[in-house]
Each structure stands twice: as C-alpha cells, then as structure tokens.
Amino acid sequence: TPRAFSGIKPSGGLTLGNYLGAIKRFVDWQEAGTHETIYCVVDLHAITVWQDPDMLHAATREVAAGYLASGIDPVKSILFNQSQVPAHVELSWIFSCVARMGWMNRMTQWKEKAGKNAEKESLGLFAYPALMAADILLYHATHVPVGEDQKQHVELTRDIAQKFNHDYKVDFFPETLPVIEGPATRVMNLRDGTKKMSKSGESDMERINMTDDADTIAKKFKKAKTDPAPLPETMEGLKDRPEARNLVDIYAGLAGLSDEQVIAEYAGAGWGRFKPALADLAVAKLGPISAEMARLMADPAEIDRILAHGAEQARAVADPILTRTKEIVGFVQS
Numbered sequence: 001t002p003r004a005f006s007g008i009k010p011s012g013g014l015t016l017g018n019y020l021g022a023i024k025r026f027v028d029w030q031e032a033g034t035h036e037t038i039y040c041v042v043d044l045h046a047i048t049v050w051q052d053p054d055m056l057h058a059a060t061r062e063v064a065a066g067y068l069a070s071g072i073d074p075v076k077s078i079l080f081n082q083s084q085v086p087a088h089v090e091l092s093w094i095f096s097c098v099a100r101m102g103w104m105n106r107m108t109q110w111k112e113k114a115g116k117n118a119e120k121e122s123l124g125l126f127a128y129p130a131l132m133a134a135d136i137l138l139y140h141a142t143h144v145p146v147g148e149d150q151k152q153h154v155e156l157t158r159d160i161a162q163k164f165n166h167d168y169k170v171d172f173f174p175e176t177l178p179v180i181e182g183p184a185t186r187v188m189n190l191r192d193g194t195k196k197m198s199k200s201g202e203s204d205m206e207r208i209n210m211t212d213d214a215d216t217i218a219k220k221f222k223k224a225k226t227d228p229a230p231l232p233e234t235m236e237g238l239k240d241r242p243e244a245r246n247l248v249d250i251y252a253g254l255a256g257l258s259d260e261q262v263i264a265e266y267a268g269a270g271w272g273r274f275k276p277a278l279a280d281l282a283v284a285k286l287g288p289i290s291a292e293m294a295r296l297m298a299d300p301a302e303i304d305r306i307l308a309h310g311a312e313q314a315r316a317v318a319d320p321i322l323t324r325t326k327e328i329v330g331f332v333q334s
C-alpha cells in the first residue's frame with residue numbers, strides 16, 4: 001500500500017488552522033483507506049525556535065490528544081512523536097548534505113521567520129526542510145496532506161529525493177506530492193486577513209484554539225476584523241476582501257461545503273447574522289473535540305503509551321529504509 005505522511009509541531013496549542021488545514025484532512029485520508037497513514041507530532045521541528053521544556057512536554061501531549069479526539073485511530077494509523085524515532089535525525093543529516101544552501105535560502109517560511117535577523121536564528125530553523133524531507137522519505141511516503149503554507153517544503157522534498165537518486169545513481173526515494181485540496185487550506189488571522197492563523201501568533205484574539213470554550217469562540221468571531229459591506233452575491237464579490245473571504249472559507253471548511261455554497265446560502269447577509277452562525281457552527285464542531293481532548297489529557301500515561309506504541313511501529317518501517325540509505329551512501333555497517 002502507498003503511504004501518506006504528515007506532522008504537526010507542538011509549538012503551542014492547536015488552532016482552527018491546524019484543524020481545518022491538517023487534522024481534518026488526515027482523518028479523511030485515514031478513513032479513505034487507500035494509503036497507509038502515518039501521523040507525527042514533530043517535536044524535533046518545534047525546537048527550531050525556543051521552547052520551554054515543560055511547555056513542549058505539555059504541547060506534545062496536547063497535539064497527540066488533538067489527533068485522537070479528532071478521529072485519528074491508532075489502530076488504523078501510526079501515531080507517534082518524532083524524537084522517539086532517531087532515524088529521522090540520521091536521515092536528516094544525510095539530506096542536509098544533499099540539499100543546497102541556495103534551496104533553503106529561497107524558502108518563504110525561512111524568509112518570513114528569519115526576517116532581517118537571520119544571523120540570530122538557529123541553524124536548525126534554516127535546515128528545517130531537510131528534516132521535513134527526512135520525515136516523509138523515511139517512510140517512502142508519496143502523499144503529504146498539508147496546508148498551503150507547507151507546499152514549498154514538500155516540493156523541496158521532491159528536489160532532495162531527485163538529487164539523492166541522481167547523485168548516487170539509484171532509484172530509491174519516490175516522488176512526493178503535496179495534497180492541498182478543498183476549502184480552508186490557508187486559514188487567516190482573525191485580526192489581519194493577510195497573515196495566516198498561527199499557534200505562536202502574538203495575540204490570542206487572532207486565532208481560535210481547539211480548546212477554546214463556546215463563549216471564547218463567540219467573542220473571537222464577534223471581534224474578528226471585517227469590512228462594513230455585507231456578504232456578496234457571488235465569489236467575485238470577495239475579491240480584495242481578505243477578512244470576509246477568510247470567514248466564508250472557515251465556514252465552508254467547518255460545514256464541509258464549498259465557498260460557493262456558503263456564498264449562495266448567505267448572499268447579502270450582514271455580519272450581524274453571519275458571525276453568530278459561524279460561531280455556532282464552530283462550537284458545534286469543535287465542542288465535542290475539545291471535550292474529548294480534555295478527557296484524554298487527564299490521563300497522560302495513556303497518551304504516552306499510544307505514542308510509544310506508534311513509535312515502535314514507525315521504527316519498524318523506517319529502520320530498513322535508513323539501513324538501505326546508509327548502504328547506498330557507503331557507510332560501513334557491521
């Protein structure tokens with residue numbers, strides 16, 4: 001069976017962006033049954049920027065709980081945290097020697113995160129895409145469901161695989177495709193529709209957290225920035241209205257509709273009608289998930305047991321692929 005792989009960084013609490021752009025799709029892939037699905041809490045990626053150890057520990061369990069509460073089933077999918085499978089780091093080193101500095105320099109996320117202060121960033125943040133390529137190729141995964149923001153990194157994964165195969169004259173690593181489909185593949189910040197919603201954004205009002213209660217969700221949507229015009233009659237009318245487009249897109253993602261269908265339903269509606277409807281929908285969808293997350297997080301030993309079991313399954317797939325890679329590279333293994 002072909003494999004799909006994806007991951008989420010435990011760099012804070014999960015957002016609605018992570019849910020709609022990633023987790024919800026991961027569940028769809030698992031249920032489709034066309035691929036063996038491997039999902040990871042990518043803690044090694046999280047420490048590319050400073051993480052308080054206690055917070056990292058808690059966030060790792062929270063992301064695991066988010067996966068499980070949303071429907072990732074450890075019987076159907078492999079679910080683990082990255083640092084328990086050392087092969088990720090080993091393959092990442094090899095890929096760091098395959099990838100070129102220029103490729104990394106061109107990554108938009110690096111440019112955005114490093115800004116003018118690249119000198120002060122960690123070497124790990126710069127090399128992040130090589131570790132991500134290792135995460136995926138260690139399982140010979142061909143499909144990577146992600147949000148729009150990760151497209152460039154998955155394309156770089158393909159470049160690394162190609163260069164490895166070319167340099168070592170093998171046909172070993174497969175071609176990898178980013179899978180970015182449906183609405184809400186890029187959920188934007190509620191206070192600024194030109195920036196994406198992030199776990200680590202400055203203000204809590206910018207994002208919906210998966211653990212927010214009903215009142216908080218309602219308050220955040222009520223205060224979300226919009227322009228004064230009502231919802232348009234057609235999609236054309238959302239042009240140059242990033243905040244309006246974002247709220248429509250979030251509604252579509254949560255309701256399992258297309259943006260067009262939402263516009264058709266709410267054509268001409270004012271925000272006084274649309275925002276409460278959106279809040280109700282978000283509460284209806286996220287409420288049961290956050291309740292289940294709270295239940296799971298009350299028993300961290302059970303989460304740890306699931307992650308340990310997943311790590312064992314992951315190692316069973318990854319280790320032979322790493323061993324073969326080392327043979328190809330020419331390392332003596334006795």
Ligand code: AQP
Nearest residue numbers: 008009011017021022146147185186187197198199200
């Ligand atoms: N706003 C978003 N809209 C749609 N998808 C999103 N994803 C993240 N934000 C959005 C998707 O979630 C998956 C996991 O992302 P990640 O945690 O590995 O890294 P990230 O993209 O850097 O997420 P954040 O929330 O912005 O984290 P910080 O603030 O720590 O950098 C990916 O599939 C991503 O596309």
